Amino acid sequence: MKAHSTKLRSIARWLAGTACLAALAMPLTAIDAAAAANCIKGERKAPYTIGWANIYSVPTWMKQTEGTITAQVEALKKEGRVKDLMVTDAQGNAQTQIQQIQSMIDANVDAIIVIAGSSSALDRVVSDACDKGIAVINFDSLVNTDKVTSKINTDSNEWGSKAAQWMVDQLGGKGKIIIMNGPAGVSVSDDRRKGAQPVLDANKGLEVITETNTEYNVAPAQEAMTSLLFANPEIDGVLSLGGALSAGALLAFDRQGRDPVPTTGENARQFLELWKEKGIKGWATMQPNWLGALSVYAAVQALDGKPVPARVKVPLPVIDDASIDSYLARADKFPADGYIYSDYDQALFDKLLTE
Amino acid sequence: MSVARGSLYRTVQRTRNRGLTGLYLLVAALLVAYVSLFPGVLSLAGFSRFTQNWFPLALVTMAQALLMLNGGISLSIGPLVSLGAVIAATTMSGPLGVPGGIVLVAVTGLGVGAVFGTIVALFRLPAIIVTLAGSFIVGGVALLVLPKPGGMVPAWFSDALAGQYPTAFLLLLLVIVGWKVFMATPTGLGLYAAGDNPLGAFRSGVRVERVRIVAFALSGLLTVLAGLFVAAQTGSGDPVIGAPMTLNSIAGAVLGGVGFLGGRGTMRGALAGSLLLAAMINVMFFLGFPPVAQYVAQGLIIVAAVAVPELLSRRQRA
Numbered sequence: 001m002k003a004h005s006t007k008l009r010s011i012a013r014w015l016a017g018t019a020c021l022a023a024l025a026m027p028l029t030a031i032d033a034a035a036a037a038n039c040i041k042g043e044r045k046a047p048y049t050i051g052w053a054n055i056y057s058v059p060t061w062m063k064q065t066e067g068t069i070t071a072q073v074e075a076l077k078k079e080g081r082v083k084d085l086m087v088t089d090a091q092g093n094a095q096t097q098i099q100q101i102q103s104m105i106d107a108n109v110d111a112i113i114v115i116a117g118s119s120s121a122l123d124r125v126v127s128d129a130c131d132k133g134i135a136v137i138n139f140d141s142l143v144n145t146d147k148v149t150s151k152i153n154t155d156s157n158e159w160g161s162k163a164a165q166w167m168v169d170q171l172g173g174k175g176k177i178i179i180m181n182g183p184a185g186v187s188v189s190d191d192r193r194k195g196a197q198p199v200l201d202a203n204k205g206l207e208v209i210t211e212t213n214t215e216y217n218v219a220p221a222q223e224a225m226t227s228l229l230f231a232n233p234e235i236d237g238v239l240s241l242g243g244a245l246s247a248g249a250l251l252a253f254d255r256q257g258r259d260p261v262p263t264t265g266e267n268a269r270q271f272l273e274l275w276k277e278k279g280i281k282g283w284a285t286m287q288p289n290w291l292g293a294l295s296v297y298a299a300v301q302a303l304d305g306k307p308v309p310a311r312v313k314v315p316l317p318v319i320d321d322a323s324i325d326s327y328l329a330r331a332d333k334f335p336a337d338g339y340i341y342s343d344y345d346q347a348l349f350d351k352l353l354t355e
Numbered sequence: 356m357s358v359a360r361g362s363l364y365r366t367v368q369r370t371r372n373r374g375l376t377g378l379y380l381l382v383a384a385l386l387v388a389y390v391s392l393f394p395g396v397l398s399l400a401g402f403s404r405f406t407q408n409w410f411p412l413a414l415v416t417m418a419q420a421l422l423m424l425n426g427g428i429s430l431s432i433g434p435l436v437s438l439g440a441v442i443a444a445t446t447m448s449g450p451l452g453v454p455g456g457i458v459l460v461a462v463t464g465l466g467v468g469a470v471f472g473t474i475v476a477l478f479r480l481p482a483i484i485v486t487l488a489g490s491f492i493v494g495g496v497a498l499l500v501l502p503k504p505g506g507m508v509p510a511w512f513s514d515a516l517a518g519q520y521p522t523a524f525l526l527l528l529l530v531i532v533g534w535k536v537f538m539a540t541p542t543g544l545g546l547y548a549a550g551d552n553p554l555g556a557f558r559s560g561v562r563v564e565r566v567r568i569v570a571f572a573l574s575g576l577l578t579v580l581a582g583l584f585v586a587a588q589t590g591s592g593d594p595v596i597g598a599p600m601t602l603n604s605i606a607g608a609v610l611g612g613v614g615f616l617g618g619r620g621t622m623r624g625a626l627a628g629s630l631l632l633a634a635m636i637n638v639m640f641f642l643g644f645p646p647v648a649q650y651v652a653q654g655l656i657i658v659a660a661v662a663v664p665e666l667l668s669r670r671q672r673a
Contacts, residue, residue, distance in 0.1 A: 010463070057646045057647075085618055085641070087645055088645055088646065089646035089649065089650075091599070091601040092598075092599060093603075094593065095408075095411065095412075095585065095596065095599070095600075096590070096599075098408065098588070099408040099633070099636055099637065100636065100640055102404055103393075103636075103637050103641065104640075106393055106396075106401070106404075107393070107640070107641065118504050118589070118593040119503070119504040120444075120504035120505060120506070120586075120589060120590070120591035120592065120593050121589035121591065121593050121596055122589070123591060124513065124517075124588070124589060124590050125589050143503070144505075144591070160425055183595075184498060185498050185502065185503055185504075185593075185594045185595045186503075186595070187503055187504065190503050224373070302541075334563055
C-alpha cells in the first residue's frame with residue numbers, strides 16, 4: 001500500500017516535471033517536427049537494426065534488388081551506421097507478411113523496408129510500426145496508408161502513358177496493337193494500364209485487338225502471345241507493360257516465323273538482347289533495382305534526424321534505340337534472366353531525397 | 356490396443372489422438388521456443404497479435420478438414436476467402452453497415468458452399484474438379500466486386516476484432532465449441548460416417564447427399580468468415596489476398612493427420628497443424644534464419660511432423 005502511494009507520488013512528480021519540460025520544449029519540438037521525417041521520434045541511436053520485409057524473394061528482380069540492399073547495408077556497416085539486417089520472405093502471402101512485420105515490431109528493429117504484398121492489407125501493421133517510432137520505408141509496391149516515413153517509387157501511370165505514347169509515335173497513330181499486362185488485381189499492373197488509357201483514347205487510329213493478363217514471366221507471356229498470333233494475322237505493335245512479357249512476345253513471334261513488330265517493355269536483359277538481335281524498334285523503361293539500396297539509405301538518413309520527404313518520385317530511366325548499346329555493354333555483370341539497371345551512387349540518392 | 360479402462364469415450368479419444376502425439380510435441384516445442392525467444396507474446400497484446408495471425412489460417416484449415424473428413428476437398432478456399440474479404444470491405448462502410456455486411460458475407464459463404472455441395476452430391480462429380488472450376492468463378496467474382504485492393508472496414512470493427520484484445524482467440528474457442536455441438540448431432544456423425552464408408556452410411560440411414568451439402572455449406576461459411584476477419588485485420592479488402600490459403604489449408608489439415616480419403620483424422624489435429632504453420636513463421640524470424648534457410652527448415656519441420664507419428668505407430672505395431 002505504502003509502496004503503491006510512493007509510486008503514485010513519484011508518477012505525479014514525474015508528470016509535473018514532464019509537463020514543465022514539455023512547455024519549455026514546445027517551440028523546439030515544433031521546429032524538430034518540421035525537420036524530422038515521418039514516424040521518427042529521435043529515440044533511436046546508431047548503429048541501427050534494419051528489417052527487410054520482402055514479399056517474395058524468388059523472382060530474379062527481387063534477388064537483384066536484395067543484392068543492392070545488402071550491398072548498401074555492408075557499406076553502412078563499415079561506417080558504423082548499421083548493426084544488423086534482418087530479412088524475411090513472405091513467399092507471396094500478404095497475410096504472412098503482416099505476421100513478419102509484426103515480428104519485426106516485436107523485435108524492436110529501428111527501420112523496416114517493405115515491398116507490400118497488398119496495397120491495402122499492410123496498412124494497419126505498418127501504421128503500428130510508425131507509431132512505435134520505427135522508420136518505415138516502402139518502395140516498389142506501395143501501401144495505401146500515409147503513416148510511413150517515406151514511399152519511394154517510380155510512377156506506374158507515367159510508365160504506361162510513356163510506353164503508349166512511344167507506340168503511337170512509332171506507328172504514326174494508326175495500326176493494330178496487342179496490350180500485354182501483368183496479373184489482374186495487382187496495383188502495379190493496373191496502374192500502368194490505366195496510364196496508357198488516355199493516350200489510347202486520344203489516338204483512335206490505334207486499334208487494340210486484345211489484351212492479355214499473365215504473371216510477369218516469360219513462359220506464360222509467350223504462351224499467351226502464341227495463341228494470339230494464330231488468331232490475328234495482322235499485328236502492328238506490342239504494347240507490353242512489363243519486361244519479361246516483352247521477351248515472351250518476341251520469342252513467340254520468332255517461333256512462329258513472324259516478323260517482329262515494334263515492342264515496348266522493361267530492362268529485362270533477355271528482352272534487350274532480343275531487341276538488339278532481332279533489330280526491332282524498341283522502347284523500355286525500368287523499375288530500378290537500386291530502389292532497395294535507396295530505401296536503406298533513406299531509412300538511415302531519417303533515423304539520423306535528417307529530413308526525408310514522405311514521397312520520393314524516382315524519374316523513369318528510358319532505354320531507346322540510341323541508348324540500348326550502353327546497357328548491353330554492361331550485360332555480363334547481370335544475371336541472364338535479370339534486369340540491367342542504370343548506375344547509381346550516393347550523390348544520386350542525396351539528390352533524389354532532397355527534391 | 357490396451358483393454359479399455361474407464362469409459363468408451365476416453366478409449367475412443369485415445370485411439371484418435373494416437374497418431375498425433377508427435378505433432379503435439381512439435382507444436383509445444385515451437386511454442387516454448389517462441390516464448391523464450393520473445394517473452395512479449397505472453398502479454399495480453401502480444402498474445403492477441405499472435406492469435407490474430409493464426410486465426411484466419413485456423414478457420415480455413417477447419418473448413419478444409421471438414422470437407423476432407425467427409426471425403427471431399429476444396430480448391431476454392433483461397434478465392435472464397437478473398438470474396439469474403441472484398442464483400443466485407445465494400446459493404447460494411449456503406450448503408451448495410453457492419454451487421455448487414457456480416458450477414459451478407461455469411462449468406463454468400465453458405466450459398467456458394469451449398470451450390471458446390473449440391474453439384475458434387477447430386478451430379479456425382481469429383482469435389483476436386485467442381486471446386487477447381489469454382490475457384491475461377493469465385494476468384495473472378497471477387498475481382499468484379501473489387502477490381503483492386505481498396506474498400507474499407509470501420510476502424511472500430513477492426514479494433515474490436517483485431518486490436519489489443521484476444522477477440523480472435525475467443526471466437527476460435529466459440530467455433531470449436533460449435534464444432535463439438537455439431538459433432539453431437541446426427542448430421543455431424545453422418546459427416547464422418549459418409550466420409551469413411553458412404554455405402555455403409557447410406558445403409559445405416561445417413562442421408563449421405565444431404566450431409567455432403569451441409570458439409571460444403573459449413574465449410575463455405577468458415578472460409579468467408581476467415582475472409583471477413585482478414586478484412587477487419589487489414590482494415591480493407593484485397594481481391595487476391597486469399598490465394599495462398601488454398602494450399603495452406605490443405606497443408607494444415609494433412610499435417611494434422613486428416614486423410615484425403617475421408618473419415619480419417621480429427622479437427623483438433625487440423626487445428627494443431629495450422630498452429631504449427633503459424634508459429635513456425637515467427638520462430639524462424641526470431642531465430643534469425645535467412646529466407647533460404649527458412650524454406651529448408653520449413654520443409655524439414657513439415658516432414659518431421661508427418662514422419663514422426665508414422666514411425667512411432669509402426670514401432671507400436673511391431
